[in-house]
Amino acid sequence: MATKKTTRSPSGPVEKAAKAKINSSLSDEEKIKLLEEMIRVRRFEERSLRSYQQGKIGGFLHLYIGQESVATGSLSVLDKNDHFITAYRDHGHALACGMSMNECMAELYGKATGCSRGKGGSMHFFAPDKNYWGGHGIVAGQTPLGLGLAYALKYQGIDGCALCYLGDGAVNQGVFHESLNLASLWDIPIVYIIENNGYSMGTSEARSSKFTDSLAKRAEAYDMAWESVVANHVYVVRETTDRWVRYAKEKSRPVLLELKTYRYRGHSVADANSEKYRTKEEIQKYQETMDPINVFRKTLTEEGVIDDEKVKEIEKNAKEEANAAAKFADESEFPGVETITENVYWETDNPDQRESEGRMFFHS
Numbered sequence: 001m002a003t004k005k006t007t008r009s010p011s012g013p014v015e016k017a018a019k020a021k022i023n024s025s026l027s028d029e030e031k032i033k034l035l036e037e038m039i040r041v042r043r044f045e046e047r048s049l050r051s052y053q054q055g056k057i058g059g060f061l062h063l064y065i066g067q068e069s070v071a072t073g074s075l076s077v078l079d080k081n082d083h084f085i086t087a088y089r090d091h092g093h094a095l096a097c098g099m100s101m102n103e104c105m106a107e108l109y110g111k112a113t114g115c116s117r118g119k120g121g122s123m124h125f126f127a128p129d130k131n132y133w134g135g136h137g138i139v140a141g142q143t144p145l146g147l148g149l150a151y152a153l154k155y156q157g158i159d160g161c162a163l164c165y166l167g168d169g170a171v172n173q174g175v176f177h178e179s180l181n182l183a184s185l186w187d188i189p190i191v192y193i194i195e196n197n198g199y200s201m202g203t204s205e206a207r208s209s210k211f212t213d214s215l216a217k218r219a220e221a222y223d224m225a226w227e228s229v230v231a232n233h234v235y236v237v238r239e240t241t242d243r244w245v246r247y248a249k250e251k252s253r254p255v256l257l258e259l260k261t262y263r264y265r266g267h268s269v270a271d272a273n274s275e276k277y278r279t280k281e282e283i284q285k286y287q288e289t290m291d292p293i294n295v296f297r298k299t300l301t302e303e304g305v306i307d308d309e310k311v312k313e314i315e316k317n318a319k320e321e322a323n324a325a326a327k328f329a330d331e332s333e334f335p336g337v338e339t340i341t342e343n344v345y346w347e348t349d350n351p352d353q354r355e356s357e358g359r360m361f362f363h364s
Helices: 012-019 028-053 068-075 091-096 101-108 142-155 168-172 174-185 215-222 234-251 280-289 292-302 308-331
Strands: 083-085 162-167 190-196 225-230 255-260
Touching (some): 028 068, 028 091, 028 101, 028 292, 068 190, 101 308, 142 162, 162 168, 168 174, 168 215, 190 215, 215 225, 234 255
Parallel strands (some): 083 162
């Protein structure tokens, strides 16, 4: 029988999560590092927006501002054999897993020094060396790929699991439900994380999805464990993710975890109506009472871990790092035309190890 959980209130679980071993064992330096990472993500995103407005970045730009506790908290509990994959709002995950601002900003600029050699852009950050498999622009397209990552771990007998992030709009895609069915049918160690920021592009959750208590409750149809929590406190995100990651690995079973969060900006920077399908008062209320950076800063202040001077130092360093990354990206070269077929297929870059037959590209 599947484990069934209900939505937690925003205040109740924080104290409990703080006492959990995954959080109580943190040193002061590790706690400060978590705050630092969230601030770095926000300053990077703000600098990215500025670069976009200056015409330095083309295409789409999906900002993570307001959701920093989710990527920072959940990725901080993973082990070396755990892998993860996400959708197009992927900058926060990239920085949280250890990617540099330089390679991320350069990718936004379409430069050869970017993490995807300037060919992926905002929605396609990758770092296989850090077990990060993207950044994907097709809604829910990453969900069967995440299943494949976890299946490979089980098939090879590796003690690990996969985290597969998706937005609340992706829960209505057929391929996602196909993935849930196979994950449960084959006992795959995967944790699907719904980053529910309340809006699928410009459509509210209430208008786009039929549900009762939470979106995660749909897991019951697939005999899967599930839980839904308010995720603006990094302690809650860490405790919840750690518990379900351990469950996935120990039981070799899938989980559907809903982390309720919020985005301050539009679906992308091209979303000119972000304050029309929701009120300014709604955004302001969240910023004043639920902002993940302010909430965690307050916690660390109350714990005696940090003071205003340290926060100012972190803020200063993050802004300087983001500005330096923009300068690095601006001064980097665009990829040459001759590189157009490089870094597309692994076998074209490693021809001596190629095993497939037939053409990799069509030539006119």
